[in-house]
Amino acid sequence: MAWLAKSLNSSLGKKLLMAITGLFLISFLVIHCGLNATIFLNDGGKAFNEGAEFMAHNPIIRTMEIVLFGGLLLHIFDGLRLWLDNKKKRPVAYAVVDGAANSKWYSRSMGLLGTLLLLFLIIHLKHFWYFSRLTNNLTETHTLYNEMQVVFTSPIVVAIYVLGCISLGYHLLHGFQSAFQTLGWNHPKYTPTIKAIGAIYSIIIAAAFAAMPIAFYFNLIQ
Amino acid sequence: MEGHLNLTLKIWRQKNANVAGKFETYQVSGISTDMSFLEMIDVLNNRLIEVGDDPVAFDHDCREGICGMCSMYINGRPHGPNRGVTTCQLHMRSFQDGETITVEPWRASAFPVIKDLVVNRSAFDRIIAAGGFVSVNTGNAQDANNLPIPKDDADEAFAAAACIGCGACVAACKNASAMLFTSAKISQLALLPQGKVEAAKRAEAMVAQMDEEGFGACSNTGACEAECPKGISLENIARMNREYFSATFSSK
Numbered sequence: 047m048a049w050l051a052k053s054l055n056s057s058l059g060k061k062l063l064m065a066i067t068g069l070f071l072i073s074f075l076v077i078h079c080g081l082n083a084t085i086f087l088n089d090g091g092k093a094f095n096e097g098a099e100f101m102a103h104n105p106i107i108r109t110m111e112i113v114l115f116g117g118l119l120l121h122i123f124d125g126l127r128l129w130l131d132n133k134k135k136r137p138v139a140y141a142v143v144d145g146a147a148n149s150k151w152y153s154r155s156m157g158l159l160g161t162l163l164l165l166f167l168i169i170h171l172k173h174f175w176y177f178s179r180l181t182n183n184l185t186e187t188h189t190l191y192n193e194m195q196v197v198f199t200s201p202i203v204v205a206i207y208v209l210g211c212i213s214l215g216y217h218l219l220h221g222f223q224s225a226f227q228t229l230g231w232n233h234p235k236y237t238p239t240i241k242a243i244g245a246i247y248s249i250i251i252a253a254a255f256a257a258m259p260i261a262f263y264f265n266l267i268q
Numbered sequence: 269m270e271g272h273l274n275l276t277l278k279i280w281r282q283k284n285a286n287v288a289g290k291f292e293t294y295q296v297s298g299i300s301t302d303m304s305f306l307e308m309i310d311v312l313n314n315r316l317i318e319v320g321d322d323p324v325a326f327d328h329d330c331r332e333g334i335c336g337m338c339s340m341y342i343n344g345r346p347h348g349p350n351r352g353v354t355t356c357q358l359h360m361r362s363f364q365d366g367e368t369i370t371v372e373p374w375r376a377s378a379f380p381v382i383k384d385l386v387v388n389r390s391a392f393d394r395i396i397a398a399g400g401f402v403s404v405n406t407g408n409a410q411d412a413n414n415l416p417i418p419k420d421d422a423d424e425a426f427a428a429a430a431c432i433g434c435g436a437c438v439a440a441c442k443n444a445s446a447m448l449f450t451s452a453k454i455s456q457l458a459l460l461p462q463g464k465v466e467a468a469k470r471a472e473a474m475v476a477q478m479d480e481e482g483f484g485a486c487s488n489t490g491a492c493e494a495e496c497p498k499g500i501s502l503e504n505i506a507r508m509n510r511e512y513f514s515a516t517f518s519s520k
């Protein structure tokens with residue numbers, strides 16, 4: 047298997063790992079966002095709590111949760127490694143750089159956006175994953191939905207979530223189509239479609255997630 | 269219509285690879301808008317030589333956009349403000365009277381500065397030497413149509429072969445990555461029947477050499493494609509990825 051390790055440790059291999067783990071996280075976000083969006087049914091969290099309950103006890107979902115954490119850690123580890131490696135390739139910086147002339151700022155800032163995301167994720171996991179999985183605070187009368195209502199009374203928390211979603215949106219705006227390029231899928235037939243889907247996906251995911259804390263904070267849902 | 273410019277130049281001066289460099293500021297006046305950027309530096313150098321100063325060292329050869337030597341990072345962009353041109357094809361009409369122009373060498377650990385604006389791009393030669401060839405006896409020219417090649421493939425191979433090895437892709441990339449160059453050199457052969465025979469070995473050897481030379485990974489920002497004077501497409505990088513990973517599972 048030395049041949050596989052060698053391939054995955056090359057500059058191309060490290061990116062392949064980013065693309066595969068990134069696309070996996072992208073597929074997870076669809077489910078996460080879809081389930082959470084049930085709060086907008088404004089049914090006092092009934093549908094949401096049922097979904098959360100199902101997720102918490104289904105063995106397949108619980109297994110996928112472990113795979114998800116593994117994938118996320120790989121993505122973070124590989125991303126930080128690439129970021130630090132790449133920085134070393136230009137020891138003397140340019141005095142003048144006109145980056146806007148040839149590329150999008152967010153495509154050049156994936157490491158920064160990823161780090162902001164990581165900080166947000168730590169806070170986010172503490173708020174809900176830690177609360178629901180590792181403490182006994184979850185009861186019939188204090189559901190995950192009720193916990194959201196409590197957490198999102200703080201304007202600072204709401205601001206952090208909105209910033210997290212903006213970082214996510216830009217990370218995905220570049221990352222979605224970038225992952226397909228890394229996989230070698232670049233063709234005039236379908237690349238424009240991939241780019242369009244990537245942009246729509248990024249905007250919908252970021253906007254939908256950001257709307258959740260905002261809706262609670264302004265009591266738009268009960 | 270010809271005009272004349274007075275310019276302030278901030279040019280990177282560095283004696284050799286082992287000492288630190290710094291910017292020097294020069295004033296040039298009466299520069300014709302019809303001059304190329306290199307001719308403008310020639311004017312400055314003549315003046316420096318007249319007063320007994322060391323002229324600015326820079327690479328150049330063809331001065332017609334085909335040799336890829338004239339590496340200069342001008343006002344934050346490789347080969348200056350225009351797309352699709354090398355520095356020798358950049359004309360002073362692209363600048364304003366009174367402008368300050370900052371000129372730097374390509375900056376990448378794989379391209380050490382030799383002197384001033386001249387960098388050593390032999391890392392590119394070693395990438396080619398690692399696999400950018402076909403091991404066939406060339407002999408006489410074949411009969412026409414002996415080896416049918418679809419027009420589209422021939423065109424694509426030819427477009428990749430337009431790469432002049434100038435290094436603007438590396439200079440533009442935030443990671444100093446040489447993916448666009450290497451992928452062009454892999455593609456120009458991988459697309460043709462003569463190149464398919466050694467495709468797997470070639471992709472592995474050239475990527476390994478590229479990594480060893482100390483070029484960065486690809487973040488798919490697209491800066492290389494935008495700054496490439498020959499319009500080499502990112503599709504080549506995707507093709508290189510396909511070639512490389514299929515080689516991972518197929519090479520002997």
Ligand code: HEM
Nearest residue numbers: 064065068071072125156157160161164221224225228487
């Ligand atoms: C839910 C969270 C995340 C998703 C869906 C996601 C998705 C993606 C995708 C699809 C890519 C593009 C891969 C490619 O270009 O081939 C990417 C790149 C990247 N991600 Fe993430 N990511 C997430 C979180 C993070 C975190 C927490 C970090 C932490 C440091 C991070 C760091 C990076 C970096 C540095 C890159 C760019 C690598 C490069 O192009 O050199 N990401 N991400």
Ligand code: SF4
Nearest residue numbers: 431432434435437496
């Ligand atoms: S790919 Fe373009 S920018 Fe890079 S070396 Fe070739 S011609 Fe120059």
Ligand code: FES
Nearest residue numbers: 331335336338356
């Ligand atoms: S001097 Fe040959 S390309 Fe500019």
